[in-house]
Amino acid sequence: MKFIANKEDLLNGIRIVERATVVKGLQPVLANILIETIGENQVKLSATDFDLSITTLINATVEDEGKFTLPAKKLGEIISRLNGELITFELNGSAVTITCKNSKFDIIGISANEFPQVEENISEDDCMEIEAQPFTKAIRQVVSAAAGYETNNLLSGVVCQVNKNIMEMAATDGNRLARVRAVVKNASTDEENPFEMLISSKVLSELSKISALVDAENIRICKEEKKIVITIDKTKVITRLMHGQFPKYNQLIPQSYPKEAVMDKNDLIQALERVAVMVNEKNSIVKFEFADNTLKLSGDSPEAGNSRDEIDIKYTGEPLAIAFNYKFILEFLKIVEAEEIKVQLNSSLSATVFVPCSEDDYLYLVMPVQLRN
Amino acid sequence: MKFIANKEDLLNGIRIVERATVVKGLQPVLANILIETIGENQVKLSATDFDLSITTLINATVEDEGKFTLPAKKLGEIISRLNGELITFELNGSAVTITCKNSKFDIIGISANEFPQVEENISEDDCMEIEAQPFTKAIRQVVSAAAGYETNNLLSGVVCQVNKNIMEMAATDGNRLARVRAVVKNASTDEENPFEMLISSKVLSELSKISALVDAENIRICKEEKKIVITIDKTKVITRLMHGQFPKYNQLIPQSYPKEAVMDKNDLIQALERVAVMVNEKNSIVKFEFADNTLKLSGDSPEAGNSRDEIDIKYTGEPLAIAFNYKFILEFLKIVEAEEIKVQLNSSLSATVFVPCSEDDYLYLVMPVQLRN
Numbered sequence: 133m134k135f136i137a138n139k140e141d142l143l144n145g146i147r148i149v150e151r152a153t154v155v156k157g158l159q160p161v162l163a164n165i166l167i168e169t170i171g172e173n174q175v176k177l178s179a180t181d182f183d184l185s186i187t188t189l190i191n192a193t194v195e196d197e198g199k200f201t202l203p204a205k206k207l208g209e210i211i212s213r214l215n216g217e218l219i220t221f222e223l224n225g226s227a228v229t230i231t232c233k234n235s236k237f238d239i240i241g242i243s244a245n246e247f248p249q250v251e252e253n254i255s256e257d258d259c260m261e262i263e264a265q266p267f268t269k270a271i272r273q274v275v276s277a278a279a280g281y282e283t284n285n286l287l288s289g290v291v292c293q294v295n296k297n298i299m300e301m302a303a304t305d306g307n308r309l310a311r312v313r314a315v316v317k318n319a320s321t322d323e324e325n326p327f328e329m330l331i332s333s334k335v336l337s338e339l340s341k342i343s344a345l346v347d348a349e350n351i352r353i354c355k356e357e358k359k360i361v362i363t364i365d366k367t368k369v370i371t372r373l374m375h376g377q378f379p380k381y382n383q384l385i386p387q388s389y390p391k392e393a394v395m396d397k398n399d400l401i402q403a404l405e406r407v408a409v410m411v412n413e414k415n416s417i418v419k420f421e422f423a424d425n426t427l428k429l430s431g432d433s434p435e436a437g438n439s440r441d442e443i444d445i446k447y448t449g450e451p452l453a454i455a456f457n458y459k460f461i462l463e464f465l466k467i468v469e470a471e472e473i474k475v476q477l478n479s480s481l482s483a484t485v486f487v488p489c490s491e492d493d494y495l496y497l498v499m500p501v502q503l504r505n
Numbered sequence: 506m507k508f509i510a511n512k513e514d515l516l517n518g519i520r521i522v523e524r525a526t527v528v529k530g531l532q533p534v535l536a537n538i539l540i541e542t543i544g545e546n547q548v549k550l551s552a553t554d555f556d557l558s559i560t561t562l563i564n565a566t567v568e569d570e571g572k573f574t575l576p577a578k579k580l581g582e583i584i585s586r587l588n589g590e591l592i593t594f595e596l597n598g599s600a601v602t603i604t605c606k607n608s609k610f611d612i613i614g615i616s617a618n619e620f621p622q623v624e625e626n627i628s629e630d631d632c633m634e635i636e637a638q639p640f641t642k643a644i645r646q647v648v649s650a651a652a653g654y655e656t657n658n659l660l661s662g663v664v665c666q667v668n669k670n671i672m673e674m675a676a677t678d679g680n681r682l683a684r685v686r687a688v689v690k691n692a693s694t695d696e697e698n699p700f701e702m703l704i705s706s707k708v709l710s711e712l713s714k715i716s717a718l719v720d721a722e723n724i725r726i727c728k729e730e731k732k733i734v735i736t737i738d739k740t741k742v743i744t745r746l747m748h749g750q751f752p753k754y755n756q757l758i759p760q761s762y763p764k765e766a767v768m769d770k771n772d773l774i775q776a777l778e779r780v781a782v783m784v785n786e787k788n789s790i791v792k793f794e795f796a797d798n799t800l801k802l803s804g805d806s807p808e809a810g811n812s813r814d815e816i817d818i819k820y821t822g823e824p825l826a827i828a829f830n831y832k833f834i835l836e837f838l839k840i841v842e843a844e845e846i847k848v849q850l851n852s853s854l855s856a857t858v859f860v861p862c863s864e865d866d867y868l869y870l871v872m873p874v875q876l877r878n
Binding site: 203206209210213214215227234235236237238239240402403405406409410435436437438439440441442443 | 576579582583586587588600607608609610611612613775776778779782783808809810811812813814815816
């Protein structure tokens with residue numbers, strides 16, 4: 133194997149695929165990136181942790197075909213430190229010699245034969261193409277509401293449905309629910325065959341980070357019964373589809389709210405962060421009291437003391453006291469781009485909905501915590 | 506106790522004294538800052554870990570005199586998040602109520618009676634005053650060469666001598682030695698009574714960070730047999746003096762060098778960082794080969810592979826190969842402000858001296874590592 137590639141292309145390719153490497157696993161080869169020449173002008177980089185596989189193609193001048201695996205971390209460190217544009221890779225026995233200007237490295241690797249097969253081919257029967265930007269924005273908006281990643285927990289997944297040009301994405305961990313609806317161009321599905329998938333929130337987070345490294349307008353998604361392949365430009369993300377009955381989350385969203393408060397997002401962030409210095413670290417409860425165009429916030433930590441703050445809001449309903457895990461609220465506030473948010477309230481024990489005042493159809497439902505007094 | 510102080514003054518004071526708090530110690534009160542009113546217009550903040558004590562005075566409008574201790578971390582978090590200028594502190598039983606605009610906190614603290622006495626008074630018999638800027642610069646230049654902090658290891662100290670207007674500061678861990686000589690104004694010592702001290706490198710590091718938070722032209726240092734008090738503006742740093750025979754380091758510095766190489770500092774930093782990706786992590790050895798206006802660097806890691814690089818330098822002596830722990834060299838290079846550095850060489854086994862080409866009288870001596878082949 134011998135080829136010459138551009139530093140920035142290589143580095144970008146490594147940054148994309150290394151997200152699927154396993155740093156301290158039982159199989160050392162999984163910490164490596166498989167490098168293989170494809171024809172005369174391309175090199176493919178692949179990595180896999182079995183659950184998630186990523187491949188990407190970069191331009192190269194191939195002199196001798198071949199394949200080999202190299203440790204992702206060392207490779208990234210070396211390439212990022214080189215000070216020339218063109219980098220030569222040449223396989224010599226159990227090491228690859230990397231040369232660039234006055235710098236020369238022999239990196240010991242592992243034979244490509246030990247690398248697991250990454251099966252990136254998939255039937256083209258059930259595919260759709262979707263605009264990258266609204267898709268990855270929706271991922272960022274819902275992903276924090278999913279449960280922590282566990283292989284067999286459906287709630288660690290994100291559900292995505294595309295019906296003609298309407299996309300709906302949602303995630304819930306049982307305590308909160310995030311849902312986005314957006315109009316998308318290029319969604320090549322029809323009403324009779326809407327595209328639906330339930331996919332790990334961890335994989336989608338990686339995908340949204342990868343898409344920031346790739347300049348592509350559209351994302352193509354194809355699925356079979358167990359597998360899904362997401363293609364962005366020359367990068368493919370391969371993972372398994374989750375199966376099971378995701379909660380009927382739209383039924384959880386109240387149809388109407390007797391009370392509604394509107395407030396400045398940054399005022400609320402700052403007051404919440406102040407009050408949160410004094411909360412019980414076990415449950416992170418902050419009490420919200422709405423009354424007379426004022427929102428009073430308070431926290432109470434049995435060991436450290438207590439905190440109170442208040443901000444001006446628009447609220448003319450009956451006084452209402454309700455408590456939340458403030459971390460859920462802050463996560464939502466930090467994703468929102470709008471300056472103002474609306475809080476839709478029912479009672480102290482009912483699901484409460486937070487929405488940005490001027491943004492896409494995005495809502496964040498949070499279950500309150502019962503107050504003891 | 507009740508007083509009103511300015512947010513920035515308070516925050517700066519907390520940032521200064523919190524360096525002496527003990528976060529997870531056996532005595533909870535050592536994680537606290539002692540706050541005490543001094544007359545009608547000042548509040549004193551103090552913290553101590555017994556080895557190092559720091560006190561500072563801030564302006565305040567005192568309404569009721571008194572003293573109390575509050576946890577440094579919570580206090581800093583709260584004050585930094587407040588959004589007004591004036592902050593009121595009022596003691597109520599076992600808590601202090603902090604009020605600022607719409608924000609109100611009750612922070613639970615510990616009685617001032619449980620706080621250890623910080624003895625900041627010292628005899629004025631053996632004092633000197635020195636310009637702050639060259640003194641703290643010299644600390645930054647030598648401190649990394651000191652041994653890791655251990656109470657009874659003299660090599661974890663920094664030695665400082667001031668004789669009239671000449672200051673010399675040095676530190677060594679046995680493998681390397683840093684020495685600075687500088688002309689200082691205001692050094693109120695005479696030839697017959699030069700000022701000498703051996704003081705913990707950890708305390709001096711803290712001092713140089715504190716001096717960045719204080720706007721003071723001079724530093725006053727007073728010592729007794731066991732104690733030293735360093736005063737910068739309204740801040741006092743109190744610690745113990747180390748005693749014992751510090752190595753006669755000036756004897757270690759060769760008087761002449763048969764070989765000398767001059768090179769660009771950034772070229773060397775970049776080449777060293779590249780080569781260092783492939784070194785034995787146990788000893789961090791990089792080989793330097795000087796010959797014909799070229800410096801070749803190489804590293805070798807038994808598991809990961811090897812690396813070579815070269816840079817253009819000015820060197821016309823006999824070829825010389827020598828090896829160093831590259832971390833020692835990088836630490837020096839990252840402190841140096843000059844663009845060019847000079848390497849003064851003797852043989853493969855002799856102490857080698859690194860100096861900046863245009864800077865104060867600053868040298869960094871490094872002992873080479875024996876090469877096996």
